[in-house]
Amino acid sequence: MKRKLFFLLLLGMLGGLATLGRATIAVRPDGDDHEDNARYEVWVIDQSNTRDEDGNGTLDSGGTLYIFEGNDLSHDQAPSAVPEVVDLGSAARDLCLAQTGTAPVRPHMFFFNRAGSHTVIAFVASGHVLFLDTMSKAPVQCMDVGVQAHAAVPSNDQTFIVVANQNGRLLQRINTNYQTNTFTLDNAATINFATCTTPSGAPCQDAILRPDARPVCPVIDNCDRFAFVTLAGGGLFVVDPNTTPMSIVAEYDKSTVHPDGCGGVQARSRMYINSGGATEGDLYSFPLSGYRSTNPPNAPMPTLVYTHDGTNSDSHGAVATLHESYVWVAERFGNNITVVDTTSDAVINQFSLVGDVSNDPAPDLLDISPDGKYIFMALRGPNPLTGNNPTFNNAVGSTPGLGVIRVKQGGKTGKFVARIPISHMVAGVERADPHGMRVLIKQ
Amino acid sequence: MANYLFIESRDPFESRDTRFVEETATALKQRGNDVTIFLLQNGVFASRQNARNSNLAGLAQTGIRILADDFSLLERGITTAELVSGIQPSDIETLVDLLVQRDTKAIWH
Secondary structure, eight states: OHHHHHHHHHHHHHHHSOOOTTOOOOOOTTOSOOOOOOOEEEEEEEOSOOBOSSSSSSOOBOOEEEEEEGGGGSTTTGGGOOOEEEETTSHHHHHHHHHHSSOOOOEEEEEEOTTSSEEEEEETTTOEEEEEETTTOOEEEEEEOSSOOOEEEEOTTSSEEEEEETTTTEEEEEEEETTTTEEEEOGGGOEETTTOBOTTSOBSSBTTTBSOOOEEEEEEOTTSSOEEEEETTSOEEEEETTSSSOEEEEEEOTTTSOSOOOOEEEETTEEEEEEOSTTOOEEEEEESSOOOTTSOTTOSOOEEEEEOTTSSOOEEEEEEOGGGOEEEEEETTTTEEEEEETTTTEEEEEEEOOSSSOSOOOEEEEEEOTTSSEEEEEEOOSSOSSSOOTTTTTTOOSSOEEEEEEEEGGGTEEEEEEEEEOOOEETTEEOOOEEEEEEEEOO | OOEEEEEEOSOTTTOGGGHHHHHHHHHHHHTTOEEEEEEOGGGGGGGBTTOTTOOHHHHHHTTOEEEEEHHHHHHTTOOGGGBOTTEEEEOHHHHHHHHTSTTEEEEEO
16 A cells, blocks of 8 residues: 555656656556455366266266366365366257267367457367357357367457367367357368478478477467467477468477477567477477568577476476566476576576375466466376376376465465365266366456 | 656566667766666566666666666565666665655656
8 A cells, every 4th residue: 555655646746747758657557566356266177078978878078167266265265165167068068069960078278268258168089169158157159170179269359269170280260259159160261281381382291390280289479460389299380360371470390399389378578388298398488570481490499498308397388477577387297387587588496396285286287366376277187188198197197176376486486385176086986187277357 | 967767667578668768868877967767567677687688787887876666576576686786676765755856857668
């Protein structure tokens, strides 16, 4: 309060003092006093099946959405937080079946549109993209984009969604109008990574350059100019999502960008993208300008922030701390968080998540509370359905649920303070496998 | 000779026009004025020693006084030990004191 009074005093003084022509007098709306206690929810999806489609006694579709009130997740109360639960094998499945003829399988990643009015869920095993009304949780439309929808990422301007159809090797665009609930797969916008050529004339998929050009995750910059598309076998494309068809504006090979990245976050005018896999863990920092189709391959060159290759790493989720001071990257296999200074791209810390709360948390996707005090993580289960290499069991976790990290020292470090268990026992076996997770700021 | 007080709240990594403060402060100092830059909110990011493209060390060497708001530093996890040489942590009370000095011209950027 004292600080705010000083700001008011400052404004009054500045209003009465001489100023130069280019000066502005305003308290920036993103001012420092984060006392607003914005209400928020934490949504997490257990991607394990909940519905027996063919009546043979095994579960084949569905999934479960858990919604936690943010205020229930503070340290003391968190383990007993009671979520709202939505069975995706019910109304959502029925709508998909009615609109596409098939049931959706494995709700893997999801995002909210910028206004928060809609939730976009990608089903990685069946290729469905489902739109929920965020407020009512009612399904409003479902479409089947093909072989796999690994991630469907809404643009910031709310006019389109970029879909990584992973095993279809397609990058697709859905045109969106959230006000009218109109969502249209724009086939003319599709890029086929199995058959396309890059601006340099090289094949998009090439045995040496990019041996497995399945798109994993599109990460869209804040201005919707670029989608950074990670590839399963290594390499990356920067795509202009606004053209029809969408167009590759920069091409990277597997030696420059390693395989299976998915975590991506923009901070300090840089785009941070990781690579993953059992013994893969790199973080790259890309500029947000300089992309021209006349550039040679691998230009502009990203900065390699760190490499943990050859260690039990598997970097996956990534998030920026308050004010984008630091980027945190979680390693599923390493059970740790690596902290990067966004003004220098230097690694300044790595801390373990193994301890009293969990002996093997397997942290997956990350998101942050609006006040920046907590970072949440999806914790994988003992029978992971995606992203696991059975030789290493890199995605296997012992404590499926939602993890809560208390952010400390302005984002330099944190402490894993609580876990909210998520369980789905089937015939005595723990099948819960939380993966998709997002924080919804309440309007 | 006058006192010039620049209050820089913009992020140098997000706003290209933060060069305006550096150039104007340098020019005013070269004309014999007392110049202070007070870094506030995301303006403090340039104060990290290893920050990309930061010119603050050079500015401090020219005799420009550079202060950084301690609360803004704290919120961004920047400690005093991490500051560029020549930058002093300060506070809002000091800023108010500077503002009310005679012959002070303030520029909030």
